[in-house]
Amino acid sequence: MSEYDDLNDNASTHSLDSESEGLDIPIIQTARAKKALESANEKLRRSSQEKNPISCFGYTDYMAYHYAYMMKVTSIREPETFSEAATDPQWIIAMNEEMEALCKNETWDLVPHMPHKKAIGCRWIYKVKHNADGSVNRLKARLVAKGYAQTHNIDYEETFAPVAKMTTVRTVIAVAAAKGWHLHQMDVKNAFLQGELEEEVYMIQPPGFESHVHSSVVCRLKKALYGLKQAPRLWHSKITQYLHQIGFRMSKSDTSLYIRHKSTNPIVIILYMDDLVIGGTDLAEITKVKSLLSGRFEMKDLH
Numbered sequence: 001m002s003e004y005d006d007l008n009d010n011a012s013t014h015s016l017d018s019e020s021e022g023l024d025i026p027i028i029q030t031a032r033a034k035k036a037l038e039s040a041n042e043k044l045r046r047s048s049q050e051k052n053p054i055s056c057f058g059y060t061d062y063m064a065y066h067y068a069y070m071m072k073v074t075s076i077r078e079p080e081t082f083s084e085a086a087t088d089p090q091w092i093i094a095m096n097e098e099m100e101a102l103c104k105n106e107t108w109d110l111v112p113h114m115p116h117k118k119a120i121g122c123r124w125i126y127k128v129k130h131n132a133d134g135s136v137n138r139l140k141a142r143l144v145a146k147g148y149a150q151t152h153n154i155d156y157e158e159t160f161a162p163v164a165k166m167t168t169v170r171t172v173i174a175v176a177a178a179k180g181w182h183l184h185q186m187d188v189k190n191a192f193l194q195g196e197l198e199e200e201v202y203m204i205q206p207p208g209f210e211s212h213v214h215s216s217v218v219c220r221l222k223k224a225l226y227g228l229k230q231a232p233r234l235w236h237s238k239i240t241q242y243l244h245q246i247g248f249r250m251s252k253s254d255t256s257l258y259i260r261h262k263s264t265n266p267i268v269i270i271l272y273m274d275d276l277v278i279g280g281t282d283l284a285e286i287t288k289v290k291s292l293l294s295g296r297f298e299m300k301d302l303h
Contacts, residue, residue, distance in 0.1 A: 068134070069133065069134040070134075071134075072130070072133070072134030072135060072136075073128075073130055073134050076128050076136060078126045078127060078128055079091060079126045080126075082123070082124050082207040082208055085124065085126055085141070086208060090139055091126060091139060091141060093139075094126070094138075094139040094140060094141035095124065095141040095208065095209075097141070098140075098141050098142060098143055099143075099206070099209055101190065101193075102143065102193070105190070105193055105223055106222060106223065107193065107219075107221065107222060107223045107225060108203070108219035108220055108221045108222055108223075109219070109220045109222060110205075110211060110214060110217045110218070110219060110220075111202075111217060111218060111219075111220045112216065112217055112218075113202075113216055113217060113218045117200070117202050118149075118151070118154075118155075118202065119202040119203055119204050119218045119219075120145055120146050120147070120149040120150060120155070120201070120202070120203050120204070121145075121146040121149060121203070121204055122143055122144060122145050122146060122203050122204060122206055122207075122225075122227070123143075123144055123146065123207070124141055124142070124143060124144075124206070124207060124208075125141070125142045125143075125144050126139070126140070126141050126142075127139075127140045127142070128140075142226060143206050143225065143226070144225070144226045144227040145203055145221075145225045145226065145227035145228050146227060147227040147228045147229045147231075150201070150228070150229050154199075155199050155200065155201045155202075156199055156201075156228070156229045156230045157198075157199065157230070158230065158233055159229045159230055159232070159233055160233060161232035161233040161235070161236040161273075162236065162255045162256050163256055163271075163272055163273055164254060164256035164257065164270045164271060164272045165254050165256070168253075168254045168256070168257050168270060169270060169272075169277075172257075172268060172270060172277070172279055175279075176279050179281065180281065181279045181280055181281055182279065182280060182281070182283050182286055183277060183278070183279045184277070184278045184279075184286055184290065184301070184302075184303040185275065185276070185277050185278075185302040185303060186275070186276045186278065186290060186293065186294075186299050186300065186301055186302060186303075187274060187275055187276075187299065187300045187302055188239075188274040188275075188276070188297050188298070188299050188300075189297075189298040189299065189300060190298065191235050191239075191273070191274030191297075192224055192225070192226050192228075192231040192232065192234075192235050192274070193223055193224060193225065193226070194223070194224070194234075194235055194238050194239075194297065195223065195224035195230075195231060195233075195234020195235045195237065195238050196222065196223060196224070196234065196238070197221055197222060197223065197224060197228075197230070197234070199230070200220070201220075201221040201228065202218045202219065202220055202221070203218065203219045203221055203225070204218055204219070205217070205218065205219060206219075232273070235273075235274070236271070239271060239297075240258075240271075242293075242296055242297075243258050243269065246260075246289070246292050247260045247262055248260045248267075248269060256270060256271045256272065257269075257270055257271075258270075258271065260289075262285070265280055265281040265282040265285070266280060267279070267280040267282070267285055267286060267289060268280060269289075276293070278290065
């Protein structure tokens with residue numbers, strides 16, 4: 001007996017699917033199809049079950065030092081709004097420090113608000129920075145522009161900013177291990193604030209720091225701000241331009257890899273957003289490059 005005959009013998013009469021809503025679509029139900037449907041339903045039931053319910057989690061299974069760490073990192077609550085942070089003197093100090101840094105960087109000018117120019121909003125983001133043992137390192141308040149309110153072709157154009165490929169990172173580490181290279185890591189402080197804006201971008205005054213003398217003015221941004229759509233691209237252009245000035249050339253295979261052949265021993269730099277990995281055999285040259293970068297940008301040496 002053929003498979004076709006077996007199908008006819010086990011097939012029931014044609015019926016209408018209750019969910020077809022009168023589309024007159026015939027359905028043939030066989031024993032094989034019914035078994036497959038039941039198997040699929042069983043898998044669906046198992047996949048919809050909550051594998052790790054929240055009731056299974058708690059602090060009772062932690063070791064003593066893990067428990068102490070968790071208690072430290074959860075002891076201070078991060079404010080969600082400016083009005084909530086304004087009641088704590090420590091967060092007020094953090095906001096004042098952020099405003100001082102923005103003013104030092106000459107991030108904006110206060111200008112009269114023109115009706116035909118839209119001013120985007122801004123907000124404060126609050127983060128508690130912890131040490132490795134869970135103790136509080138510092139309180140960080142960051143002013144972030146509401147970039148989602150920007151309009152394409154008006155207050156921003158291109159937004160793409162390349163980052164290093166993981167293949168490049170692994171290759172450089174492998175070469176460093178094989179040839180005994182020195183690897184140093186540096187972090188750029190407030191990297192996205194370094195880019196200079198080309199478009200006209202207006203922003204309302206930061207909450208809590210409005211000018212009482214000129215209440216109708218807005219901020220005309222001169223430098224990039226966290227939250228702006230073009231901020232990553234502007235920073236990448238800024239650091240790329242400076243690396244070219246000090247003798248580095250961009251790799252053709254990865255636009256975030258820079259190489260300098262000033263001596264017989266090359267120096268390579270991997271750029272991953274605001275982090276740089278500097279590698280090479282000549283430690284003196286690496287130190288010189290780090291000094292040049294630190295002189296141009298405010299950086300933190302993580303070596």
